[in-house]
Amino acid sequence: MEDPSFVGFLKDAETIWNDGGPLMYPLALLAFVIYFYALEMLIYFRREEYHAIDEMTWGGWILKPDTAKGTIGDIIRYSQTGVNTLRDVESRFEEIKTAHLPRVQRKIIFLSILVTVSPLMGLLGTVMGMLTTFKGLAHSTGQVIDVVAKGISEALITTQTGLIIAIPGYILVYMLTRRRQEQAAFLERVESLTLQHFNRLPKSQQEAVKV
Numbered sequence: 692m693e694d695p696s697f698v699g700f701l702k703d704a705e706t707i708w709n710d711g712g713p714l715m716y717p718l719a720l721l722a723f724v725i726y727f728y729a730l731e732m733l734i735y736f737r738r739e740e741y742h743a744i745d746e747m748t749w750g751g752w753i754l755k756p757d758t759a760k761g762t763i764g765d766i767i768r769y770s771q772t773g774v775n776t777l778r779d780v781e782s783r784f785e786e787i788k789t790a791h792l793p794r795v796q797r798k799i800i801f802l803s804i805l806v807t808v809s810p811l812m813g814l815l816g817t818v819m820g821m822l823t824t825f826k827g828l829a830h831s832t833g834q835v836i837d838v839v840a841k842g843i844s845e846a847l848i849t850t851q852t853g854l855i856i857a858i859p860g861y862i863l864v865y866m867l868t869r870r871r872q873e874q875a876a877f878l879e880r881v882e883s884l885t886l887q888h889f890n891r892l893p894k895s896q897q898e899a900v901k902v
Contacts, residue, residue, distance in 0.1 A: 711848035714816040784882040806860035813853020820846025
């Protein structure tokens with residue numbers, strides 16, 4: 692037996708959807724793309740593990756790369772395998788940063804654009820609703836209240852929908868930007884400690900770097 696409250700909710704949602712007009716379809720698509728990308732990036736940052744493992748642990752891995760694990764371990768081993776100079780280490784970290792940071796930044800920028808578009812699309816719905824109202828008033832011979840109500844409903848519902856999409860979206864963009872900054876700071880810290888470790892090695896194992 693269906694829950695009456697749930698059935699009522701579905702009916703209300705259907706009514707709101709229909710009253711919102713044709714712009715509800717692109718708004719729904721926009722919401723799907725925004726939250727799909729945001730979820731994908733949140734999963735990506737969770738898998739990176741850099742915020743879940745303390746510095747003492749991965750700092751020890753820098754001294755003993757063979758004991759390193761996970762994504763951090765891959766970074767540490769790659770930065771130390773086959774290098775002979777400090778410049779080699781710096782070059783490896785440039786490759787690591789290039790592989791990680793720009794790709795994440797591009798996705799955050801794309802997500803920010805989509806989130807910014809959503810309230811503007813809602814505003815477009817407001818304009819369309821007002822145009823529907825004025826057009827109905829111009830051609831109406833009766834039932835003026837129904838025509839006005841339909842146009843105003845379309846205007847307000849699309850605006851509200853755009854804001855409902857955008858407000859959590861802005862919060863997600865902020866969270867992802869913070870994660871990206873933490874990732875960049877983490878890579879800088881690993882690079883700094885790796886260079887310090889490499890600099891302490893016997894001179895026979897390294898070559899002085901002159902800028």
